[in-house]
Amino acid sequence: MTLLEVAGLTVRIGGRTVVDGVDLDLDTGGRLGLIGASGSGKSLTALAVIGLLPDAAEAAGSIRLDGEELLGRSDRALSRLRGDRLAMVFQEPLTALNPLMRIGRQLSEPARLHDGLSRRRAAARAVELAAMVGLPDPERVVNSWPHQLSGGQRQRVGLAMALACRPALLIADEPTTALDVTVQADMLRLIDDLVVQQGTALLFISHDLAVVSQICRDGAVLNHGRVVERGPLDAILRAPSGPYTRELLAAARATSWDATPDPDEVAT
Amino acid sequence: MNILVLFLLRRLVLLIGALAVASLLIFLVLRLLPGDVAQTIGGIQASPAQLAQIRRELGLDRPLLAQYWTWISGVVTGDLGYSPLDGASVSSQLASKLAVTGPLALGAVLLAVLGAVPLGVLAAVRRRGRVGTAVSALSQLGIALPTLWVGLLLVTVFAVETRLLPAEGFPVDGWASPGQALRSLVLPCVTLALPEGAVLLRFVRSAVLDVLDQDWLRTARAKGRTRTGALLHHGLRNAAPPVVSVLGLELATLIVGAVIVEQVFNLPGVGAMLITDVGERDLAMVQGEVLVITAAILVIGFAVDVAHRLIDPRLGGRE
Amino acid sequence: MNARPRRRRRVATLRATGRALWRSRTGRLGLILTGLLVLAALVSAFWTPYDPTLVDPVQQWLLPLSGGHLLGTDNLGRDELSQLLAGAGTTLEVALLATAIATVVGLALALAAAATPRWAGSPVERLIDVLVAFPVLLIAIILAAVYGGSTWTAVTAIGLGSGVAVARVARAEITRVLGTDYVVAAHVAGSGTGRTIRRHVLPNILPTLIVQLSLVMAVAVLAEAGLSYLGFGTQPPTVSWGRMLQEQQNYIAIRPLLVIWPGIAVALAVLGFNLLGDGLREATDPRLRGSAAVEAAVEAEQ
Numbered sequence: 001m002t003l004l005e006v007a008g009l010t011v012r013i014g015g016r017t018v019v020d021g022v023d024l025d026l027d028t029g030g031r032l033g034l035i036g037a038s039g040s041g042k043s044l045t046a047l048a049v050i051g052l053l054p055d056a057a058e059a060a061g062s063i064r065l066d067g068e069e070l071l072g073r074s075d076r077a078l079s080r081l082r083g084d085r086l087a088m089v090f091q092e093p094l095t096a097l098n099p100l101m102r103i104g105r106q107l108s109e110p111a112r113l114h115d116g117l118s119r120r121r122a123a124a125r126a127v128e129l130a131a132m133v134g135l136p137d138p139e140r141v142v143n144s145w146p147h148q149l150s151g152g153q154r155q156r157v158g159l160a161m162a163l164a165c166r167p168a169l170l171i172a173d174e175p176t177t178a179l180d181v182t183v184q185a186d187m188l189r190l191i192d193d194l195v196v197q198q199g200t201a202l203l204f205i206s207h208d209l210a211v212v213s214q215i216c217r218d219g220a221v222l223n224h225g226r227v228v229e230r231g232p233l234d235a236i237l238r239a240p241s242g243p244y245t246r247e248l249l250a251a252a253r254a255t256s257w258d259a260t261p262d263p264d265e266v267a268t
Numbered sequence: 269m270n271i272l273v274l275f276l277l278r279r280l281v282l283l284i285g286a287l288a289v290a291s292l293l294i295f296l297v298l299r300l301l302p303g304d305v306a307q308t309i310g311g312i313q314a315s316p317a318q319l320a321q322i323r324r325e326l327g328l329d330r331p332l333l334a335q336y337w338t339w340i341s342g343v344v345t346g347d348l349g350y351s352p353l354d355g356a357s358v359s360s361q362l363a364s365k366l367a368v369t370g371p372l373a374l375g376a377v378l379l380a381v382l383g384a385v386p387l388g389v390l391a392a393v394r395r396r397g398r399v400g401t402a403v404s405a406l407s408q409l410g411i412a413l414p415t416l417w418v419g420l421l422l423v424t425v426f427a428v429e430t431r432l433l434p435a436e437g438f439p440v441d442g443w444a445s446p447g448q449a450l451r452s453l454v455l456p457c458v459t460l461a462l463p464e465g466a467v468l469l470r471f472v473r474s475a476v477l478d479v480l481d482q483d484w485l486r487t488a489r490a491k492g493r494t495r496t497g498a499l500l501h502h503g504l505r506n507a508a509p510p511v512v513s514v515l516g517l518e519l520a521t522l523i524v525g526a527v528i529v530e531q532v533f534n535l536p537g538v539g540a541m542l543i544t545d546v547g548e549r550d551l552a553m554v555q556g557e558v559l560v561i562t563a564a565i566l567v568i569g570f571a572v573d574v575a576h577r578l579i580d581p582r583l584g585g586r587e
Numbered sequence: 588m589n590a591r592p593r594r595r596r597r598v599a600t601l602r603a604t605g606r607a608l609w610r611s612r613t614g615r616l617g618l619i620l621t622g623l624l625v626l627a628a629l630v631s632a633f634w635t636p637y638d639p640t641l642v643d644p645v646q647q648w649l650l651p652l653s654g655g656h657l658l659g660t661d662n663l664g665r666d667e668l669s670q671l672l673a674g675a676g677t678t679l680e681v682a683l684l685a686t687a688i689a690t691v692v693g694l695a696l697a698l699a700a701a702a703t704p705r706w707a708g709s710p711v712e713r714l715i716d717v718l719v720a721f722p723v724l725l726i727a728i729i730l731a732a733v734y735g736g737s738t739w740t741a742v743t744a745i746g747l748g749s750g751v752a753v754a755r756v757a758r759a760e761i762t763r764v765l766g767t768d769y770v771v772a773a774h775v776a777g778s779g780t781g782r783t784i785r786r787h788v789l790p791n792i793l794p795t796l797i798v799q800l801s802l803v804m805a806v807a808v809l810a811e812a813g814l815s816y817l818g819f820g821t822q823p824p825t826v827s828w829g830r831m832l833q834e835q836q837n838y839i840a841i842r843p844l845l846v847i848w849p850g851i852a853v854a855l856a857v858l859g860f861n862l863l864g865d866g867l868r869e870a871t872d873p874r875l876r877g878s879a880a881v882e883a884a885v886e887a888e889q
Contacts (some may be wrong), residue, residue, distance in 0.1 A: 084492060092483060095484060096486065098502050098506065100506050109491050145581050286745065294729075409854075412858035414809055414812050417853065420836060421846075428843070524722040528813050543728070543817060
């Protein structure tokens with residue numbers, strides 16, 4: 001069943017077209033990788049879906065979640081959906097959390113906003129969430145301040161906040177890019193586990209083909225705001241159709257530890 | 269909690285130290301007065317012997333440090349000495365003057381904050397539109413206008429031309445007639461509040477602008493907060509520290525601005541008293557007044573530091 | 588060594604800064620207003636329509652544009668325009684002198700604070716913090732009590748009071764510059780303290796410092812007006828906008844205009860310096876695209 005339908009999405013900023021007629025489909029519980037180099041428009045596509053484009057941007061086209069059109073709706077209407085039906089994890093954990101608010105309070109915010117939990121119940125839920133993402137000593141973490149946590153830990157908090165209300169769709173914008181290599185694999189695994197557990201659909205954005213292929217089966221490659229390739233990732237990896245995709249693949253192979261088999265080496 | 273207490277104690281010690289240094293400085297500088305109080309009391313005809321006698325009575329012949337000690341030990345117990353010119357107790361005089369200056373300063377702060385915060389937030393949120401630019405320009409103007417001129421303008425409009433409010437003065441029996449007292453303070457408070465409010469507005473605006481750019485504000489919206497909700501629940505707390513700092517600094521300027529405003533509106537406050545006493549070379553009074561003013565400023569500085577620490581857990585106390 | 592390229596770069600930076608300043612709206616307005624002030628001050632040094640101190644009871648309270656007086660006369664028949672021009676001279680004089688003192692005091696304090704070893708550094712900073720508590724007016728009052736009110740009282744008081752503020756800003760900047768790799772490298776290469784200061788520290792803190800100084804000028808103008816109003820500043824017969832306000836306050840019911848002119852003058856001067864400071868800040872911010880620094884680099888290349 002189709003959960004997310006993006007049709008002809010076009011985003012313009014300051015006269016420049018940064019996303020040009022993008023089409024995407026995602027089924028309930030499905031996964032889609034969005035791959036592209038910096039400036040390809042992948043992050044902006046994600047922001048458009050969740051309705052958090054910068055003020056200077058204009059979006060046109062159609063974004064339907066469960067058949068409901070999202071584009072053009074008021075901030076108030078969208079805010080009711082955000083965190084509840086669709087959620088996002090951002091790239092930079094060091095700036096994603098409010099430095100002057102304790103972790104527990106930030107964790108309990110979605111539940112208080114959408115599920116109407118009381119302060120005490122939400123606080124208890126916060127501890128559960130901290131445990132869910134594998135944070136050690138959840139009771140203490142909940143009372144800590146963001147600057148007392150490492151980048152990896154803060155990113156887990158981000159994930160917990162996003163999944164707090166069991167959204168139907170999780171958008172992950174380069175969630176592992178800013179993390180240490182040693183921590184990246186753990187984070188990917190965590191996302192994978194939780195998304196399976198909650199039955200969440202996943203839109204995973206990255207510049208790294210290798211990382212995406214570990215967590216998604218299908219993908220779309222973006223270049224200058226246009227989808228240049230789409231389909232099952234293993235097919236793309238084996239036989240990239242365009243020079244752009246080949247470059248991405250080469251870059252991924254050069255930096256990735258995970259042995260994505262070089263098509264030339266695979267015994268046929 | 270432990271760290272917090274340690275921070276408070278350390279800061280308190282610093283405050284007391286600063287007060288001590290300030291009092292010493294004030295004392296020493298005023299001792300350099302070429303004007304001789306003894307001469308003023310004794311009159312032009314007094315003989316050197318008589319002057320020496322007066323000085324002995326006033327304790328002016330004792331070593332400087334001894335004089336300082338007498339004074340400062342008195343201050344700590346609330347006794348600021350007596351004016352050698354008319355025998356009045358400095359503390360009681362100060363108390364009656366503070367009854368005017370205090371409400372004036374507090375009223376001005378309140379007005380300034382009530383005006384600046386909403387307008388500053390508005391200017392930041394609507395920065396691209398006409399509203400934002402207009403408010404911004406107004407605040408630039410507000411800073412440039414000299415307090416005393418604003419006062420005079422207000423007097424012209426509200427007192428002279430329209431007779432709505434008193435042009436100057438304060439009821440003789442002070443707060444015993446509260447209605448009249450309040451009416452006398454309206455124009456002075458507004459006068460003081462305008463330039464302070466303008467400065468505050470600029471800082472509120474820039475602080476909120478900073479906040480609007482932050483990633484975590486976006487995260488808040490991603491969780492389901494509306495723009496306004498995110499600003500209120502997350503943004504304001506983060507915008508507060510620089511604003512609190514400025515408020516502290518502005519309070520110091522305000523206290524001093526009160527001196528001028530009291531002249532403009534002929535209010536019997538601490539500032540007016542200070543100016544008269546300086547003219548009369550009344551050491552004891554001037555000492556006490558300047559000390560009180562400086563102490564007020566230092567205490568405000570202390571309060572600002574503490575407020576900062578309470579709002580932002582990243583500051584102080586951690587190594 | 589290579590003095591020529593460096594000088595060329597400095598000249599280029601100056602020109603680029605000037606242009607960037609003119610381009611920004613705030614900078615342009617600031618330049619115009621302060622330019623007017625300077626012009627008025629210079630003119631008044633050589634000529635005024637009338638002698639500003641000439642008392643002429645017959646001509647008192649003339650309205651603007653009457654009897655050959657462009658802005659009218661005051662309660663003693665003195666020409667208003669002449670007084671305003673003369674006041675501009677006083678204002679500029681006080682502002683420049685006070686800012687000069689503030690710069691010297693501020694830099695000295697800041698260098699002292701930065702140069703003292705860590706264990707002794709803290710008391711100096713604490714001292715600065717305490718001194719900041721003495722507002723300019725308070726210092727002026729004390730000085731006036733000791734030496735009587737005069738232009739010098741005002742200048743010294745404003746200079747000392749603002750000097751502490753300058754010290755704070757300078758201190759922060761010096762610390763920042765001392766920490767840059769560039770300076771550390773120079774030090775390691777054997778550059779002595781004096782040389783380090785002259786060659787590396789001072790030029791690098793200059794932009795921020797200049798912005799601060801223009802703001803100090805604004806404060807100085809306001810302070811001078813306030814002090815003269817209270818009688819602690821310039822004394823008669825020297826003309827001062829602040830004293831004009833004080834003198835005309837009693838006649839506000841008869842001729843409110845006489846209170847408006849000096850006030851506008853002060854406001855415009857302060858506004859001018861403030862806007863100039865803002866404009867300078869924009870023009871020297873290396874993070875802003877098209878800023879003077881980038882332009883200068885480009886110019887120096889050619």
